[in-house]
Amino acid sequence: MKLYVVLIITCFVNGGYKSNFLFELTGKINDCSCDIDVVDEFNNAKIYPRISSLVLKDFFRFYKVNLRRECPFWKDSSHCGIRYCQVESCNEYTEAAQEFDCEETPHQDLGYLNTTISVSSLEDFALWQAYDDAQDLFCRLPDEDGDAQYVDLRLNPERYTGFKGKNAHRIWHVIYKENCFRPENIYEVYIRSSKLTGMCLEKRVFYRVISGLHASINIHLSAKYLLSDKNSNLLSQCGTGLWGPNIEELNRKFAPEFTNGEGPQWIRNLYFLYLLELRALVKASAYLEQEEYYTGNEKEDAETRKAINNFLMIAKEFQFHFNESVMFQETTLDGKSLKEEFRQHFRNISSIMDCVGCDKCFKVALIQLNVTADKPTNIDRALKYVQTAKENSAEIAILPECFNSPYGTKFFPKYAEKIPSGETCRCLSECAKKLSIYIVGGSIPEIESGRLYNTCTVWDPQGKLIAKHRKMHLFDIDIPGKITFKESDALSPGNDITTFETDKCKIGVGICYDVRFPELANIYRKLGCSLIVYPGAFNMTTGPLHWELLFRARACDNQLFVAGVSPARDLTADYHAWGHSIFVNPVAQVEAQAEHEETIIYGIVDLAKIAETRQNIPILKQRRTDVYDISHHHL
Numbered sequence: 001m002k003l004y005v006v007l008i009i010t011c012f013v014n015g016g017y018k019s020n021f022l023f024e025l026t027g028k029i030n031d032c033s034c035d036i037d038v039v040d041e042f043n044n045a046k047i048y049p050r051i052s053s054l055v056l057k058d059f060f061r062f063y064k065v066n067l068r069r070e071c072p073f074w075k076d077s078s079h080c081g082i083r084y085c086q087v088e089s090c091n092e093y094t095e096a097a098q099e100f101d102c103e104e105t106p107h108q109d110l111g112y113l114n115t116t117i118s119v120s121s122l123e124d125f126a127l128w129q130a131y132d133d134a135q136d137l138f139c140r141l142p143d144e145d146g147d148a149q150y151v152d153l154r155l156n157p158e159r160y161t162g163f164k165g166k167n168a169h170r171i172w173h174v175i176y177k178e179n180c181f182r183p184e185n186i187y188e189v190y191i192r193s194s195k196l197t198g199m200c201l202e203k204r205v206f207y208r209v210i211s212g213l214h215a216s217i218n219i220h221l222s223a224k225y226l227l228s229d230k231n232s233n234l235l236s237q238c239g240t241g242l243w244g245p246n247i248e249e250l251n252r253k254f255a256p257e258f259t260n261g262e263g264p265q266w267i268r269n270l271y272f273l274y275l276l277e278l279r280a281l282v283k284a285s286a287y288l289e290q291e292e293y294y295t296g297n298e299k300e301d302a303e304t305r306k307a308i309n310n311f312l313m314i315a316k317e318f319q320f321h322f323n324e325s326v327m328f329q330e331t332t333l334d335g336k337s338l339k340e341e342f343r344q345h346f347r348n349i350s351s352i353m354d355c356v357g358c359d360k361c362f363k364v365a366l367i368q369l370n371v372t373a374d375k376p377t378n379i380d381r382a383l384k385y386v387q388t389a390k391e392n393s394a395e396i397a398i399l400p401e402c403f404n405s406p407y408g409t410k411f412f413p414k415y416a417e418k419i420p421s422g423e424t425c426r427c428l429s430e431c432a433k434k435l436s437i438y439i440v441g442g443s444i445p446e447i448e449s450g451r452l453y454n455t456c457t458v459w460d461p462q463g464k465l466i467a468k469h470r471k472m473h474l475f476d477i478d479i480p481g482k483i484t485f486k487e488s489d490a491l492s493p494g495n496d497i498t499t500f501e502t503d504k505c506k507i508g509v510g511i512c513y514d515v516r517f518p519e520l521a522n523i524y525r526k527l528g529c530s531l532i533v534y535p536g537a538f539n540m541t542t543g544p545l546h547w548e549l550l551f552r553a554r555a556c557d558n559q560l561f562v563a564g565v566s567p568a569r570d571l572t573a574d575y576h577a578w579g580h581s582i583f584v585n586p587v588a589q590v591e592a593q594a595e596h597e598e599t600i601i602y603g604i605v606d607l608a609k610i611a612e613t614r615q616n617i618p619i620l621k622q623r624r625t626d627v628y629d630i631s632h633h634h635l
């Protein structure tokens with residue numbers, strides 16, 4: 001094991017980094033009779049090489065799993081419990097990136113589960129299934145249901161999947177707090193090693209197994225990390241992710257200074273788990289030796305059997321096996337119920353694995369607000385809706401265009417504020433922080449250096465202003481007898497494209513008339529945005545004509561989510577907004593749409609849907625950029 005760890009460290013030392021705490025791991029393994037060095041030596045010389053070749057055998061390489069089974073423990077984010085969570089994005093917006101176009105080499109690395117299996121393997125699986133069906137199995141294997149599919153573990157090494165954040169914490173929280181034996185009266189999630197001494201052997205064993213598993217996962221994730229995510233200069237070109245060891249991540253997970261001194265203990269628990277598993281294999285050897293390892297390929301099956309027998313012979317030679325015979329000695333009721341509890345906890349933990357998703361989708365709230373002539377009332381009402389959004393688990397609340405002022409050039413000077421010192425901004429910031437939510441603050445009339453703008457502000461859950469978009473394309477139209485509007489009479493246009501990052505994805509911002517310009521949306525897609533938000537107030541003429549069409553078109557062209565958030569219609573106001581706030585998915589379906597009254601609607605941004613759409617209809621890869629360049633044509 002340490003060989004593997006040493007490899008990681010060598011790699012970082014060469015890169016100018018250092019991490020020593022792993023070298024200091026020596027001495028006895030808790031609750032076992034041998035030292036770390038003994039395990040290292042035995043593993044490196046005898047077990048690791050054998051395991052490395054065994055895992056390449058088809059029998060072990062193809063693993064049947066149901067990726068879509070529901071999490072039995074919590075439902076509220078089951079829509080987010082996705083297993084396919086690719087992030088297709090480019091990190092930088094550059095001229096070169098535009099020409100190159102990120103999606104031509106989609107960045108499918110992060111969290112991408114490769115389920116491609118060759119035709120010949122699929123044929124073999126049918127034989128396997130027939131063979132298994134003919135066996136007299138005493139229990140139903142967990143992944144034998146119809147939805148299970150084979151994945152090739154060689155193509156899907158354990159590595160960083162982008163799975164982090166609330167859901168990841170919740171999984172480990174539930175495992176440690178509710179499904180792990182704990183010392184009395186210890187309420188923190190992670191159990192301090194010094195507190196274990198008061199627990200009986202069986203409970204310590206259980207904890208060490210879980211902690212060892214956790215350590216193993218974290219070491220793998222640090223060893224195969226998507227480096228380009230953190231360090232974009234390691235990107236050879238947009239979309240080609242670079243995977244490799246991330247020593248900072250390893251340190252953050254295990255170094256004593258970041259873990260209250262506990263990290264090395266967690267790695268010791270991994271050694272403990274290793275010994276326990278080795279012992280389990282030896283105990284099961286009679287069964288394992290007579291298994292056929294059937295895959296339909298006689299030659300390979302014979303090799304697998306031989307390799308397994310050789311492996312078991314070596315494992316049996318090990319002299320310092322974990323001694324399980326001292327466990328569950330009590331024949332009393334207490335002893336029996338402990339065993340039952342032990343089993344139940346294990347089952348629960350296996351089931352919790354069905355709750356592991358990529359935490360790559362989230363809820364957005366589209367607040368179709370009734371905007372009046374009274375600014376404080378508008379702000380107050382908007383914030384109440386943000387609270388409702390939060391109560392309904394939205395992570396981003398989006399307000400409409402011109403939400404603190406009636407929409408009209410004559411109103412803009414009176415309602416305009418400085419950003420961020422004006423009262424609207426102060427309220428949005430405070431609210432975002434108090435509720436710990438992102439707020440896309442629709443738009444407000446902004447004044448700066450004597451000029452007016454129609455401006456959207458974006459606030460993060462700490463109340464910080466993270467983006468500001470000034471409407472780029474001003475709404476100047478004249479449809480005789482229907483509507484004439486000239487924003488440019490009062491406003492100046494913004495000159496910047498605007499994106500912001502959340503912990504889930506990048507988001508692009510436009511304001512109303514901006515949605516008519518496909519170029520802007522294309523840029524946001526090229527920059528790796530998964531959602532574009534447009535606070536917007538269409539009118540009774542162009543609304544019925546174009547509102548839905550435009551939002552669906554932007555989603556369809558770019559295969560991403562698009563949200564349009566309008567004020568509610570007020571027939572007593574000068575300008576009659578169309579309403580119909582809208583949320584469209586990457587296949588251009590309208591997932592939610594309001595009518596014209598004040599309301600709040602919700603949409604789920606499911607990043608898997610983007611990847612799936614781009615895979616199914618790969619237009620972004622099929623563009624004929626070689627033909628589209630018309631600069632050399634005389635038009």
Ligand SMILES: NC(=O)CCC(=O)C(=O)O
Pocket residue numbers: 401474475511512513514516536537538539542543546
């Ligand atoms: N506020 C706006 O930019 C309105 C845009 C609009 O109605 C349109 O048709 O475009």
